[in-house]
Amino acid sequence: MTLKKPTASTPAPGVPYYTPAQNPPAGTALDTGAQVPTLFTPLKLRDLTLQNRFAVSPMCTYSADDGHLTDWHLVHLGAFALRGAALTIVEATAVTPNGRISPEDSGLWQDSQIAPLRRIADFVHSQGHKIAVQLAHAGRKGSTLGPWHVVPGRHEVATPDVGGWPDNLWAPSAIPWDEGYPTPKEITVAEIESLVRAFADAARRAVQAGVDAIEIHAAHGYLISEFLSPISNVQRTDEYGGSFENRVRILLDVVRAVRAAIPEGMPLLVRISATEWMEYTGGPSWDLAQSKRLAPLLADLGVDLLDVSSGGNNPRQKIELHPYFQIDMAAEIRAELRRAGRSSMAIGAVGLVTNAEMARSVVQADGSLAGRQDGTVEVDGEHGTKTKADLVLVARQFLREPEFVLKTAALLGVNVQGPVQYHRAPLKKEHL
Template structure:
């Protein structure tokens, strides 16, 4: 079969072997609370590369310690982390996949308890982890809480410039660590999304008010990252809607995505929600129409994500022109070899030089 899903895609000088990619998946598994990836990350991410993914993206990785979602998140703010990530990227490359990292700052949703287990010295809880349990005071564009989290401190103009530089430094360290692509996390209610949405940004300076001003933080980050890593492909992940009247929406996303393309980004990863507590109409491919809207109205390349679980579904999304690539999260966790299975189900035949099957697994083709 002539498959769009298993055709290559080139971003700048990087050619990805197919269009079936791994979404960033938070693991909360940096054991020493120092942001250093562990053997878990090597096996977790390496399994997806072995399974045939075109792009394997590491989880939301903080550019400053205060940007972690939880004290157990990974980071990219120092050289120890760079060295540990290099072990992961080397293995991903050995399996023929490209390695990506999501650069992140959680803003008012930072310093949270991890989702699972007694991972904070035996403590469990919900909302913000206090300082005596490994947490810190979060920062945000405005002092507006995400309940039941504590009220954050509004960042100063000086701190905004420091954070823009931190994203640029994180991108540079990512390339040193062997990552082929970086993604700026502007979704799911984290710091950049908080600047974008009028529901969480009440600033009266050049970073608040109009859409142009609310987008300034993101666009300054995109320009700074592009200057730091001129040849590295850059994605931006957006939540295309807050699912709340008066909030950020798909038209805003399309407009700002086009601005970000002009500022140096290459492709847009379209998700949704996370800024405020609102009902989300979840179902198979529920975010695909959002990706298609941003692609058409913003005149930008996008990938689609959100309960995409079958080979036929993924192939059809691309053939219908709704997206340029597919990201999956839960389906990859259920089956790290989903690309091998999808290729078999679609009847894709690979040239020997392009085969995504590891030689150790070739006998399973039949």
């Protein structure tokens, strides 16, 4: 559908309905120069340019209809782009039906799931921003209930009477997630090959839906993460088990397949758990040292950004929690990549980013105090201004404050564009 009557506003390009163009998009710094913090400068990944360094981290909402996104997702995800998030990543999206976490998870295993995703992509693009989708397989953590259905003290398994598939879970080894959970099936080499094809097919569907980037989910104890870990991948004797090279093979296979399935100019992201927080046992586990070893392999295969999270593969994990508990690991991987000459792969950091100064400090260019325009913004004494990552991925704080980008700009004294329709209600520091 095209606009059929004159309007003083320029229509947003490339969308099938009229809405005013956001030129520049919300969250774009209107001033330039040394006083603009890195957080509000563009980031280029292949042919994709983000207006600022904020990304909406993929967050499961357990609200899809047989894998199809709905108007819930349009409103939920659209709110972030409307208010200035440069990149919005759609929640974990299963590449096969048994790859869902819950019966209500998003999916891209069939063509009918393309159109609902395209509708959301069109809206995000109408706001001048970008959208990605996280492709995933839940492995042994599949067939569980949405979290608000869980009765305290009882397990979370979704049984067949509520659409679950507890008898059809895949894992590298036949080891259940925890007591009371189903024992998964040890996935065969033939099934691994079909899984790799499923990731590639889902990536092609995402491209048809108009997304701007793809993220592969290799974190949080889901199937690929299970293969990486010597705790959950302990029984295999084939080329996908045992040594580090064998345990990372499935991820490298998926990266190659997805990279080949998407346009050359489209960025490819991978999320990993930098550690599974099981070092305290003294036994083998996935840890930061192996993540540092993995990172250059991903860079060499054409991964453009490594999204660094942690944990999720063992219920007995012991997280060393502090505000920078994941960001510091991202910084170490970033530094290691640069020492290895792989600086072309960017790093994304996530975890407990809840305020303006923390968001600024994560990506601020080394040694710069840009953005500190009054006495209210302080440089963190321990962490300083050394660059830790290239992109800030924010999760729960966006749920609390969809306007987090605009609020951060106001607190840091950065003059940014807001949504044109909200011109009468600019967000200023005195409002906070």
